[in-house]
Amino acid sequence: MNNLVIPILDARSVIPPTAGDEPPGPFADTRGRRLADLRISVTDRCNFRCVYCMPKTVFGRDYPYLKHGELLSFEEILRIARLFAERGVRKIRLTGGEPLLRRNIERLVEMLATIPGLELTLTTNGSLLRKKAHALREAGLQRVTVSLDALDDQTFRKMNDVDFPVSQVLDGIAAAEEAGFSPVKINMVVKRGTNDHAILPMARHFRGSGRNPGHILRLIEFMDVGASNGWKLDEVMPSAEVVRLISAEMPLEAIGANYPGEVAKRWHYRDGSGEIGVISSVSQAFCSSCTRARLSTEGKLYTCLFAQRGHDLRALLRANKSDGDIEAAIGAIWGARTDRYSEIRTAETATQEKIEMSYIGG
Numbered sequence: 502m503n504n505l506v507i508p509i510l511d512a513r514s515v516i517p518p519t520a521g522d523e524p525p526g527p528f529a530d531t532r533g534r535r536l537a538d539l540r541i542s543v544t545d546r547c548n549f550r551c552v553y554c555m556p557k558t559v560f561g562r563d564y565p566y567l568k569h570g571e572l573l574s575f576e577e578i579l580r581i582a583r584l585f586a587e588r589g590v591r592k593i594r595l596t597g598g599e600p601l602l603r604r605n606i607e608r609l610v611e612m613l614a615t616i617p618g619l620e621l622t623l624t625t626n627g628s629l630l631r632k633k634a635h636a637l638r639e640a641g642l643q644r645v646t647v648s649l650d651a652l653d654d655q656t657f658r659k660m661n662d663v664d665f666p667v668s669q670v671l672d673g674i675a676a677a678e679e680a681g682f683s684p685v686k687i688n689m690v691v692k693r694g695t696n697d698h699a700i701l702p703m704a705r706h707f708r709g710s711g712r713n714p715g716h717i718l719r720l721i722e723f724m725d726v727g728a729s730n731g732w733k734l735d736e737v738m739p740s741a742e743v744v745r746l747i748s749a750e751m752p753l754e755a756i757g758a759n760y761p762g763e764v765a766k767r768w769h770y771r772d773g774s775g776e777i778g779v780i781s782s783v784s785q786a787f788c789s790s791c792t793r794a795r796l797s798t799e800g801k802l803y804t805c806l807f808a809q810r811g812h813d814l815r816a817l818l819r820a821n822k823s824d825g826d827i828e829a830a831i832g833a834i835w836g837a838r839t840d841r842y843s844e845i846r847t848a849e850t851a852t853q854e855k856i857e858m859s860y861i862g863g
């Protein structure tokens with residue numbers, strides 16, 4: 502990945518000093534978008550080989566995953582997270598790869614939970630949730646999102662491509678609920694021709710399920726992340742079509758966002774039996790309100806999911822730079838941000854070299 506790193510020079514020269522004793526404000530980019538969310542990838546490894554994310558043809562036995570010493574340690578992650586929180590980040594999502602594969606992940610959660618005013622969440626494929634849900638909750642994790650692409654075993658096994666049974670993910674969701682996570686969000690990536698027939702069964706299953714508030718199914722358009730998933734526009738099912746399909750059987754009504762910049766558009770069932778979300782990253786770009794940064798497993802900062810280059814924060818940490826220097830570097834990176842990939846996506850950009858989602862964090 503080293504060829505994909507932008508060197509960080511003297512960031513202090515780009516950040517104006519804060520006047521007087523005023524607390525420093527949040528960072529804003531060239532379009533005035535604040536830095537408000539951070540996704541942290543804690544491992545680039547996964548026990549699934551989802552066809553849209555880590556296809557077996559690319560992520561085979563010889564794939565050069567990061568070595569242990571290359572990963573950010575928990576202490577390094579905590580230090581960076583604190584600096585982000587001090588500059589206005591209010592939400593941190595742990596992801597990967599499969600975050601529950603990182604040894605002692607609950608210890609990291611416990612450490613991050615000491616940062617005041619932070620919403621701490623995690624996205625998982627659910628395979629290890631039965632084992633981990635309780636410890637994660639005890640450690641201070643507030644929310645969990647579980648990815649699940651179909652309810653029928655045949656389709657699910659085809660999507661995860663490692664023959665993993667759907668029953669174990671459903672049991673993981675039950676474990677999350679028992680541990681006190683509510684609502685649980687369920688992420689379903691829709692790939693036309695592969696699992697679009699699973700949309701209605703998924704909607705029927707999760708509608709009205711879970712404790713009040715119930716589980717929230719979120720249907721995600723298949724994206725051209727990375728450079729290995731063979732993305733084609735005709736395999737994207739636009740969210741508008743997904744909503745029409747569900748609404749024809751279970752009438753839906755649009756509802757407002759929970760907070761400005763929320764990625765999922767919310768719809769609730771007219772009969773009051775819960776809500777769903779749709780994430781239209783391809784058909785309706787939301788770059789203009791994108792407040793998310795991503796920290797890769799080895800400590801590179803990415804300002805867009807479709808970035809080709811990251812910025813090496815680990816080098817600053819390991820060169821014993823001060824908090825002020827690192828904060829200034831983050832500010833300079835975010836201040837120079839111009840990203841709007843989804844607004845300018847074409848068949849050509851889709852084939853460009855991009856960082857893989859399992860490395861950068863979904």
Ligand code: SAM
Binds near residue numbers: 726
């Ligand atoms: N392994 C965990 C999981 O699957 O939940 C966390 C990492 S995964 C990269 C995070 C999210 O990205 C998952 O919900 C996954 O479905 C989604 N994702 C991965 N590849 C995608 C793609 N090509 N298009 C849309 N969503 C994708």
Ligand code: SF4
Binds near residue numbers: 549550554555597648
């Ligand atoms: Fe693994 Fe998640 Fe990617 Fe599937 S989507 S391969 S579970 S990282």
Ligand code: SF4
Binds near residue numbers: 787791807
């Ligand atoms: Fe944000 Fe980049 Fe996605 Fe646009 S394409 S919404 S800038 S991550």
